[in-house]
Amino acid sequence: MSTTELPQLTRKDFSSDQEVRWCPGCGDYAVLATVQSTLADIGARPESTVFVSGIGCSSRFPYYMNTYGMHTIHGRAPAVATGLSVSRPDLDVWVVTGDGDALSIGGNHLLHALRRNVNLTILLFNNEIYGLTKGQYSPTSPLGSVHKSTPMGSIDRPLNPVSLALGAEATFVARSIDSDRKHLSEVLAAAHAHRGASFVEIYQNCVVFNDDAFAAVTGKDTKQQNQIRLRQGEPVVFGPEGERAVVAGEDGSMRIVPTAEAGDRVVVHDATREDPTTAFALARLAPSPTGPTPIGIFRAVEGPVYDDLAREQVARAKAAAPADLRALLEGGNIWNVG
Amino acid sequence: MSATTTPSTSTGEPHRPVELHDAVIRFAGDSGDGMQLTGDRFTTEAGLAGNDLVTFPDYPAEIRAPAGTQAGVSSFQLHFSDHDIHTAGDAPDVLVAMNPAALLKHIGALKPGGTVIVNVDEFDERALQKAGAMTNPLEDGSLVDFRVQEVGLTSLTLRTLEAEIADGDMTRKEAERCKNMLALGLVSWMFSRPMDATEEWLREKFAKRPVLAEANVKVLRSGRNYGETTEAFAFTYEVPAAQLPPGRYRTISGNQALAYGLVAAAQRAGLPLFAGAYPITPASDILHELAKLKHFDVTTFQAEDEIAAIASAIGAAFGGSLAVTASSGPGIALKTEAIGLAAIYELPLVVVDVQRGGPSTGLPTKTEQSDLLQAVVGRNGEAPVPVVAVKSPGDAFDAAIEACRIALTYRTPVMLLSDGYTANSAEPWRIPDVDGLPDLSTAFAFATERNDADRFLPYLRDPGTLARPWAVPGTPGLEHRLGGLEKAPDTGAISYDGANHHAQTVLRHERITRIGAQLPPLDVDDPTGDADVLVVGWGSTDGPIRAAVHTLRGNGRRVAHVQLTHLAPIHPDLEEVMRRHRVVICPENNMGQLALLLRARTLIDVKAYDRVTGAPFLSSELVDVIERLGGDALEGER
Numbered sequence: 001m002s003t004t005e006l007p008q009l010t011r012k013d014f015s016s017d018q019e020v021r022w023c024p025g026c027g028d029y030a031v032l033a034t035v036q037s038t039l040a041d042i043g044a045r046p047e048s049t050v051f052v053s054g055i056g057c058s059s060r061f062p063y064y065m066n067t068y069g070m071h072t073i074h075g076r077a078p079a080v081a082t083g084l085s086v087s088r089p090d091l092d093v094w095v096v097t098g099d100g101d102a103l104s105i106g107g108n109h110l111l112h113a114l115r116r117n118v119n120l121t122i123l124l125f126n127n128e129i130y131g132l133t134k135g136q137y138s139p140t141s142p143l144g145s146v147h148k149s150t151p152m153g154s155i156d157r158p159l160n161p162v163s164l165a166l167g168a169e170a171t172f173v174a175r176s177i178d179s180d181r182k183h184l185s186e187v188l189a190a191a192h193a194h195r196g197a198s199f200v201e202i203y204q205n206c207v208v209f210n211d212d213a214f215a216a217v218t219g220k221d222t223k224q225q226n227q228i229r230l231r232q233g234e235p236v237v238f239g240p241e242g243e244r245a246v247v248a249g250e251d252g253s254m255r256i257v258p259t260a261e262a263g264d265r266v267v268v269h270d271a272t273r274e275d276p277t278t279a280f281a282l283a284r285l286a287p288s289p290t291g292p293t294p295i296g297i298f299r300a301v302e303g304p305v306y307d308d309l310a311r312e313q314v315a316r317a318k319a320a321a322p323a324d325l326r327a328l329l330e331g332g333n334i335w336n337v338g
Numbered sequence: 339m340s341a342t343t344t345p346s347t348s349t350g351e352p353h354r355p356v357e358l359h360d361a362v363i364r365f366a367g368d369s370g371d372g373m374q375l376t377g378d379r380f381t382t383e384a385g386l387a388g389n390d391l392v393t394f395p396d397y398p399a400e401i402r403a404p405a406g407t408q409a410g411v412s413s414f415q416l417h418f419s420d421h422d423i424h425t426a427g428d429a430p431d432v433l434v435a436m437n438p439a440a441l442l443k444h445i446g447a448l449k450p451g452g453t454v455i456v457n458v459d460e461f462d463e464r465a466l467q468k469a470g471a472m473t474n475p476l477e478d479g480s481l482v483d484f485r486v487q488e489v490g491l492t493s494l495t496l497r498t499l500e501a502e503i504a505d506g507d508m509t510r511k512e513a514e515r516c517k518n519m520l521a522l523g524l525v526s527w528m529f530s531r532p533m534d535a536t537e538e539w540l541r542e543k544f545a546k547r548p549v550l551a552e553a554n555v556k557v558l559r560s561g562r563n564y565g566e567t568t569e570a571f572a573f574t575y576e577v578p579a580a581q582l583p584p585g586r587y588r589t590i591s592g593n594q595a596l597a598y599g600l601v602a603a604a605q606r607a608g609l610p611l612f613a614g615a616y617p618i619t620p621a622s623d624i625l626h627e628l629a630k631l632k633h634f635d636v637t638t639f640q641a642e643d644e645i646a647a648i649a650s651a652i653g654a655a656f657g658g659s660l661a662v663t664a665s666s667g668p669g670i671a672l673k674t675e676a677i678g679l680a681a682i683y684e685l686p687l688v689v690v691d692v693q694r695g696g697p698s699t700g701l702p703t704k705t706e707q708s709d710l711l712q713a714v715v716g717r718n719g720e721a722p723v724p725v726v727a728v729k730s731p732g733d734a735f736d737a738a739i740e741a742c743r744i745a746l747t748y749r750t751p752v753m754l755l756s757d758g759y760t761a762n763s764a765e766p767w768r769i770p771d772v773d774g775l776p777d778l779s780t781a782f783a784f785a786t787e788r789n790d791a792d793r794f795l796p797y798l799r800d801p802g803t804l805a806r807p808w809a810v811p812g813t814p815g816l817e818h819r820l821g822g823l824e825k826a827p828d829t830g831a832i833s834y835d836g837a838n839h840h841a842q843t844v845l846r847h848e849r850i851t852r853i854g855a856q857l858p859p860l861d862v863d864d865p866t867g868d869a870d871v872l873v874v875g876w877g878s879t880d881g882p883i884r885a886a887v888h889t890l891r892g893n894g895r896r897v898a899h900v901q902l903t904h905l906a907p908i909h910p911d912l913e914e915v916m917r918r919h920r921v922v923i924c925p926e927n928n929m930g931q932l933a934l935l936l937r938a939r940t941l942i943d944v945k946a947y948d949r950v951t952g953a954p955f956l957s958s959e960l961v962d963v964i965e966r967l968g969g970d971a972l973e974g975e976r
Binding site for chain 1 (some may be wrong): 382385386388535579582583584585587588589590598600601605610612614618629630632633634635636637639641642643645646649650651652653654655656657658659663675676679683713768769772811812813814815816817818819820821822824830
């Protein structure tokens with residue numbers, strides 16, 4: 001879409017007239033602001049942008065966007081968005097979902113949107129809790145989480161959303177943090193620019209039911225110790241002085257060693273690698289974000305886009321035969337009476 | 339099989355065709371014997387001969403049920419005639435039984451004195467045992483009431499293709515598989531049908547293996563020659579062309595007609611068609627048909643599940659497509675929540691339910707009017723949705739267009755009810771004039787401008803239809819958000835206000851009720867205009883009810899008939915029509931779902947007749963039912 005003749009929009013142009021009603025201090029406010037300003041920065045147009053959400057706190061998101069939007073039903077946003085995206089190539093279709101919406105009730109749809117590579121930008125707000133239903137454990141809550149429905153601790157092993165997306169061979173997989181405006185904005189811009197399904201997990205703090213779940217990677221004193229920033233083409237080292245490094249073991253798994261000992265074994269990050277094995281190994285470094293955790297773009301590869309293939313078939317059929325209704329109805333064996 | 343001329347008994351001319359008004363023939367064999375295909379071909383031959391016809395395919399749910407067992411028997415019944423008919427026929431005149439299981443399963447239906455052609459090659463001890471026969475029916479005298487024609491269909495086929503097998507052109511097994519064509523050739527000869535169209539069709543079907551095409555043609559001819567040269571068959575028959583209304587005709591099945599109706603509606607609306615579907619019996623053929631029609635700007639999406647299928651359609655509807663999803667009972671149950679979403683979104687959407695026996699997985703391949711209540715009221719909350727029913731295979735075309743008209747005009751999801759019987763059976767269809775089809779481009783217009791001073795009100799309603807604007811993404815200035823939460827008037831903003839919820843609920847009911855008020859008058863079939871008995875049906879019972887009513891009138895009974903196309907809202911004329919009659923009878927292939935609705939809405943004591951055996955009503959059955967329930971009211975006195 002050419003935007004050269006159009007006026008530069010600002011964050012305000014993407015804000016609707018609805019009062020934002022998340023709990024005070026909710027991480028969703030920060031994400032909303034960053035999405036709005038990023039859209040303005042990348043030259044998106046409100047009339048060509050659609051936000052589709054499911055059910056949950058984060059799924060109220062479309063109401064606050066001055067774009068087209070659909071607040072749908074629990075878990076089904078990727079499927080609704082697929083129908084819209086396939087039938088309307090001119091639109092930017094975003095999906096906003098949460099860990100319960102996308103990974104529990106809607107796990108099936110997320111999986112299929114990713115493996116089909118539908119041209120969607122999917123933002124998964126992961127707060128490791130059910131917020132709207134007031135605090136039950138979610139598919140990303142750590143084993144043993146004590147919440148209302150699990151007074152003796154949850155006995156479900158949690159999902160790692162990035163691992164799941166890579167397992168579905170998603171072509172763009174990233175992770176960012178609600179409060180890190182700069183990083184989130186960069187990741188969103190890259191996700192939006194990617195053709196095909198882009199999946200972005202956003203660590204999002206729920207102040208009411210699961211405060212500080214991501215303190216290890218967001219806390220002022222701990223984040224430098226724990227954020228493993230993935231930068232394209234650069235060695236994966238982290239820590240205040242870059243004193244720790246990620247190296248690949250002989251079995252393909254990755255581990256963290258002091259940079260001084262790593263030598264030339266330090267993994268150099270390459271998100272464009274076709275084979276998702278290294279990206280997966282990076283994701284497995286941190287099954288849950290309580291220690292050193294990779295942040296950034298895990299994978300960004302080209303792949304056939306479902307929308308393009310679907311439309312290409314329609315275009316090919318149209319080129320091969322006219323839309324002649326009379327000929328259709330008169331197909332087959334015909335006879336005349338009278 | 340009703341004769342118009344007495345058969346000649348002169349031995350000099352044994353094969354001069356006996357002229358018949360109509361005939362019912364049933365092909366029965368193992369699932370792998372190609373009975374559906376054989377029936378389809380004979381149907382085409384009957385159509386090309388100008389007959390009126392109705393078919394009833396019946397097959398097991400298993401793709402290959404254990405061979406040789408009764409459970410694995412697949413059958414195809416065809417009723418063809420020289421006059422207007424409405425059912426697939428109560429009892430066959432001719433039964434073709436490819437094996438003992440087919441014979442045992444279907445012989446009970448054959449008319450006394452009817453002809454049964456049996457493939458005698460398959461009647462060995464093992465086959466009889468598999469079929470569950472204690473004794474050999476060909477020898478134990480149980481077929482004494484019928485004219486039995488023992489034909490070695492398998493051995494004749496193999497003999498016909500001896501050379502091809504010897505030359506290695508085809509295996510013995512492949513050759514044997516052609517035996518259905520021998521049966522078709524024989525029956526075609528029996529009913530004086532030309533086979534050119536079938537030969538042409540075989541050559542097209544097996545274009546990639548001409549050897550197979552020629553083998554099938556050879557066997558087909560062999561069947562005809564067998565009939566011609568053997569003295570076993572005393573007579574051949576002829577059913578002259580029917581006096582159908584003038585026009586161009588083809589045979590069409592319900593699923594095919596429904597798919598064509600959807601495409602026609604989209605074309606007449608000037609919209610792309612988007613179909614989201616998940617495979618399910620007996621609705622999958624709608625997806626298959628649409629997938630072949632992409633040149634009509636049709637996008638088909640085979641979704642990961644039933645919910646995604648409707649969800650994708652809702653997304654496409656928001657984007658400005660004519661969106662449909664097609665399924666059957668269990669799939670519709672899964673779509674229920676999303677239908678409610680489309681109802682509060684007030685977006686056009688057509689949800690096709692090709693009904694089958696339930697509950698749960700039930701009887702996937704058997705017909706039933708199982709889902710009327712699911713369609714009318716089966717949703718959480720007050721979520722009224724219009725419901726349109728299909729009366730016959732050809733009517734599926736018109737019903738689909740009507741469903742699309744309502745969806746587009748009133749911006750609402752519409753349930754379109756077909757059933758397994760209508761979906762798979764075929765009838766001659768007078769091809770409509772394309773220019774005479776409803777112009778649906780006038781049913782809607784995409785919003786292009788703001789409808790309030792400085793803003794867009796997505797729920798500001800048309801005063802006539804109460805429809806809200808359809809503003810599609812890409813239109814500057816009309817950005818708006820839809821959601822499943824209760825709406826404030828006009829703005830569509832979230833509202834938790836109790837009084838507003840009440841008002842919006844009443845409004846959503848009024849929206850749907852108003853569709854009924856804008857329908858043309860109800861069509862009541864009552865030739866004398868003075869009947870005291872009214873039969874009310876819906877959907878595919880149209881044929882058997884019509885046939886029964888016709889018979890009763892021939893016997894001097896007075897009976898009126900209404901077949902409902904619109905089930906929600908029910909046509910506003912119906913209550914008054916019902917009150918004009920002393921007795922109202924409602925026959926259904928369910929446990930009285932329409933009867934329940936009619937009683938609840940009119941307090942009239944509708945007499946229900948219900949049967950759910952997976953097969954459509956017989957007209958003779960309904961004659962008895964109407965006689966019994968109508969009683970004195972059918973007589974002339976006033």
